[in-house]
Amino acid sequence: MFLSKTDFKKIFTFSLVGVSALYFSQKKITSEQANEDNLKKHIYYLASDELQGRLTGSEGETKAANYLSAEFKKLGLKPYEGKSFIQGFEYNVKLNPHDDKTSTTVKGKNVVAVLNNKAEKTIVIGAHYDHLGLNEHHNSTLANSDGQIHNGADDNASGTAAVLELARMFSQNKTKENVNYVFALFSGEEDGLMGSKKLAETIKTNYPNTIFMINMDMVGRLNSNKDLTIGGVGTSPILSDLVKKYKPEGINLGLDESGVGPSDHTSFYLKDIPVLFLFTGTHNDYHKPTDDSDKINYPGQKIITNYVFNLANALGHEKEIPFTKTKVAPTKAVPKYKVSLGIMPNYADSKDGMGIDGVIDNRPAANAGILQGDTLTRIGKCEVKEVYSYMDCLAKINAGEEHPVTVKRNGEEKVFNVKF
Ligand SMILES: [Zn+2]
Incomplete structure (x- = not known):
């Protein structure tokens, strides 16, 4: 999750609309189920100290990217561009938050794979895998935390693990989809949605009929009330009914209309692609060294992964998903x-x-x-x-x-x- 100091989440939390008990869960026809052990294995590795907090441009980022590429390869998926799953990009970052002059160039690596079903339409399912490292880029919310490993289990090893698991589910699914899937693991998110910007710039050249993007950022902390926030529901008129129709039993949805939010779906919305953004909410460990694997709600994360599987399936079967621009009301301005x-x-x-x-x-x-x-x-x-x-x-x-x-x-x- 990327939050500028002038907090995006204000826009976000204030526009939530509860839609809890009104809808009964529907029967779903799925042949694949998310596996909790897989999710756990991915999160424990990505958020381990060995990866040093996965800062964009760091050795820990490279280790994570190698792991993700190997997982995609195991599933028989194809690289998005060329022969490697890596899509490189560059940006500048300030070394000292109080000094605009000293900046350094950061080289980031998206890891992107395609399940090519030779279909006309394409859906992107994404999450960012980078995090704050040892706070070299000054995005920590804990004072004096330079040098401490920010493991980022919820933010966002959780979303990354869900994408890997969805890649497995879709590539092993017996029913062939009539849609291609791009599984996108972004880097550079914590520094301002850098990796997703790069992919969004190239997606319509490679896949002109990209009909949708689903983003997961911080989906590992489903609380006891089972509150799940979904952003982007105003980016197409079909979405608010769709997310309610497939809502897992017991989950309380908070819906947010806006296509602009504190994470990577924003990059795709700005290219006129309808989006959804799933998020289990902020917490005391947000952007701190204490965002660790043992605090993840794994059964909750499994529910959310299955939910995204059902949503992506349903979206693939829609005849048309019209794009609509959403507005941010002036009262919600930061x-x-x-x-x-x-x-x-x-x-x-x-x-x-x-x-x-x-x-x-x-x-x-x-x-x-x-x-x-x-x-x-x-x-x-x-x-x-x-x-x-x-x-x-x-x-x-x-x-x-x-x-x-x-x-x-x-x-x-x-x-x-x-x-x-
Ligand atoms: Zn974050």
Whole structure:
């Protein structure tokens, strides 16, 4: 999952519509089932310390890419381009987040395979496999975490494992589909959807009739309420009925219309391809070294993988999937900041303040005496309930102003004068 500091997820969470108990699960005709052991094996390897957090351009990324290529080869799939499953791409990344001048070129590797059923239509099923490495590119939400391995089990070994398993299911499926499948494992996602941009630029040249893209990013943490968010349902008029029709029993769907979101489906939506995006939600380990394999809900991930199998099957049988542009309502716009507090917010849901996961040295919060572990409740008169109201409060402040900032520390209220 890619979140700029001006949090995409605000747009996202605020546009969810619950559609839980209204629909009964349908009978499905499938010959293949996802295998939990396969999912587990892939995730444990990809999120192991050996791969050092799979940073784009790193040795760990190469190891992951080799593993993924070998899996595709075992299934008898064909490379997307040329003789290798690797599709290379390049971009620049800042070495120091506070300095625009020093940047370095990163060489990334998508791993892309095709199940060519000699069909007219093609569906892309994708997930990103890169993650934050040792925080070399400064995308961690934990302060002072440079040098710690960010294993990225949920983000996004989970989606990667699901794509590998779907590749197995479709290539071993007895019923031949009348659609080709492109299984796309992207790199460069955490630095801004770089790999998927590259594939989206080439997909219609190689497969002119690409009718759909399904993306999975963070599908490993299905909670006890079984909440699953699906984005992109507004990108075609057929989608909201379709996702409800095939919804697994007990799953609570939260639907989001937008084709633009915090992950790789955005790259395809921007090429006028209808998309779906599956996501089990954010959590305390998001973009931290603690996003580990033992915290994954494997039975939950199996349910989601089977769901995507059924959806992809159904989409292949649709006569037509008209593309529609979705709009982001002006009220959902991300606020613009002129100032920053210099803290790492906790993204977890809350009503009584936002946790502070980290405090950056020599920035306003640290200078005023605010500490990691404090809970932020108020900036000036503006009440902070969680990360979203925090962003709203921050957007009202101008550089140079001074405001009292209230935090809870060990149950006690403390007020600090912060100079922004
Ligand atoms: Zn991420």
